[in-house]
Amino acid sequence: MRLRHVLGLLCAAAISVALVGTASAQDKTVKIGGVYPLSGNAASAGAHGKAAIETAIDIINNAHPELGSLPLAKNAGLAGLGGAKVEVIFADNQGSPAVGQNQALRLITEEKVVALSGAYQSGITLTTSAISEKYGIPYVNGESVAANLTERGFKWFFRVTPVAADFAKIYLDFLKDMKAGGVKTDNVAIVHENTEYGTSVAGVIASVFKDNGLSIAQDIAYSANTTDVQGQVLQLKEKKPDVVIMVSYTSDAILYVKTMQSLDYKPPMLIADNSGFSDPSFIKAVGKIAQGVFNRSSWGVGPPGSTSFLINEMYKKKSGGDDLDDTSARQMQGFFVLCDAIDRAGSTEPDKIQAALKATDLKPDQLIMGYKGVKFDDKGQNILASGLVIQLQDGENYVPVWPKDRARTAPALPYKGW
Numbered sequence: 001m002r003l004r005h006v007l008g009l010l011c012a013a014a015i016s017v018a019l020v021g022t023a024s025a026q027d028k029t030v031k032i033g034g035v036y037p038l039s040g041n042a043a044s045a046g047a048h049g050k051a052a053i054e055t056a057i058d059i060i061n062n063a064h065p066e067l068g069s070l071p072l073a074k075n076a077g078l079a080g081l082g083g084a085k086v087e088v089i090f091a092d093n094q095g096s097p098a099v100g101q102n103q104a105l106r107l108i109t110e111e112k113v114v115a116l117s118g119a120y121q122s123g124i125t126l127t128t129s130a131i132s133e134k135y136g137i138p139y140v141n142g143e144s145v146a147a148n149l150t151e152r153g154f155k156w157f158f159r160v161t162p163v164a165a166d167f168a169k170i171y172l173d174f175l176k177d178m179k180a181g182g183v184k185t186d187n188v189a190i191v192h193e194n195t196e197y198g199t200s201v202a203g204v205i206a207s208v209f210k211d212n213g214l215s216i217a218q219d220i221a222y223s224a225n226t227t228d229v230q231g232q233v234l235q236l237k238e239k240k241p242d243v244v245i246m247v248s249y250t251s252d253a254i255l256y257v258k259t260m261q262s263l264d265y266k267p268p269m270l271i272a273d274n275s276g277f278s279d280p281s282f283i284k285a286v287g288k289i290a291q292g293v294f295n296r297s298s299w300g301v302g303p304p305g306s307t308s309f310l311i312n313e314m315y316k317k318k319s320g321g322d323d324l325d326d327t328s329a330r331q332m333q334g335f336f337v338l339c340d341a342i343d344r345a346g347s348t349e350p351d352k353i354q355a356a357l358k359a360t361d362l363k364p365d366q367l368i369m370g371y372k373g374v375k376f377d378d379k380g381q382n383i384l385a386s387g388l389v390i391q392l393q394d395g396e397n398y399v400p401v402w403p404k405d406r407a408r409t410a411p412a413l414p415y416k417g418w
Helices: 002-027 043-061 097-109 122-135 164-180 196-211 230-239 250-262 280-289 307-319 326-345 350-358
Strands: 029-036 085-092 115-118 139-141 157-159 188-193 216-222 243-247 269-272 294-297 388-393 397-402
Touching (some): 029 043, 043 280, 043 307, 043 326, 085 097, 097 115, 097 122, 115 122, 122 139, 122 157, 122 196, 139 326, 157 326, 164 196, 188 230, 196 216, 196 243, 216 230, 230 250, 294 326, 294 397, 307 326, 326 350
Parallel strands (some): 029 085, 029 115, 115 139, 139 157, 188 216, 243 269, 269 294
Antiparallel strands (some): 294 388
C-alpha cells in the first residue's frame, strides 16, 4: 500500500509538472518592439501601420486556416515556440529621428523586446536601426526605401520592401512604354521633401534616369514641415515639365494637390512615390481633385475569398473601415517575415533569429504582397521584391495600370486633377 501511495504521488507530481510545462509554453509571450509615428505630421500613416501590425498579431495568435499558405496562420501562436503568443510594444517616434532612437533604446533595454519593427520614415529607420545594431537585436523593416539603409554594413538589419532603385527602374520603364505610345515624357521634374526619404529617393531616381539617357530638368526640394508650397508649384508652372514625380509625406502631399488646384496647375503626368499619396487620409482629403495621379505599389486587395481580400476585411475592422494601402500592407508583410523567422528559429535568442532571417526563402503564395518572394542578400535586402504602377481613377480608388500583364485597366492621360 505504501509503495502504491508513493507511486501515486510520483505520477501525480509528473502530471503536474507536465501540465505546468504545457501551460508555461502556451502562456509564454514573445515581445517585439514597434516604432511608428503615432503623433506628428505622419500620425495617420502611423495609425494605419499600427492597425496593420495588430491585424497580423490576430492572424498569428489565433488559428486562421482559411488564409491558405500564409505562414503562421494555420496554428494559434508560434508552433516553433510551443504556441507562444506574439505581443508588440508600440512606441511613438513623433516623426523625430532623435525621439525614435530613444524609443528604440527604451524598447531594447527596458521592455526587453527580442526584435524591432518600423519605423515608416527612412530617417527614423536610420537612427532606430543603428541602436538595434549596437545591441545586437534583429530589426526587420517592411516599408522604408532610402537606398543607404542597407549600405551600412549592418548585420542585424533586414528590409523586405522593394527599394528606391527598384521603383526608379519601374518609373523609367513605365515612361519608356508611355513614350512608345506617343506620350511626351522627355522633360521630367522631381519634387521632394528634404529628409532622408525624399533626398535619397530623388537622388536615386535622378541617377537611374541619367544612366539611361533621361535627365532631370528640375529638382525641387522643400521642407517636410512646410505650410506653403506656392513657390514650388509656380516653378513647375513656369517650366512646364512633361512629367512631375512627387516624393512626399501625407501632409505635404495634400498641401501640394490643394495648391495645384488653387494655382490652376496640372502637369501632363503626375507620378507619386507612394508614401503620402497612398495614405487613406490623402484619398479622403484630396482624392477627388487628384484624379489621374500615378503611384507605385506592390499591393492589391484581390478578388473576394482570396487571402489578401480576407486579410483586408480583418484590417478594416481595426482601421475604422479603411482598406490596406500599399505602405501598411508592406509593413504587415515585414512583420510576418520577422515572426516567421522567430518561429523557425524556435528561440528568442537574437543570434538564432538572425540566422533564421538569413535563411528566409518565402515563395509568392506565402506572401500577402505581389513580390516574387522574400530572400535576403548579404546586406539584408530582399532580392525578390517587386512592384507595379497604379492610378487613381473614377473616384477614390487606385487601380493597377502597368505593366500590361498585371493591369486591370489602361493608363488614363493627361492628368485630370479636378
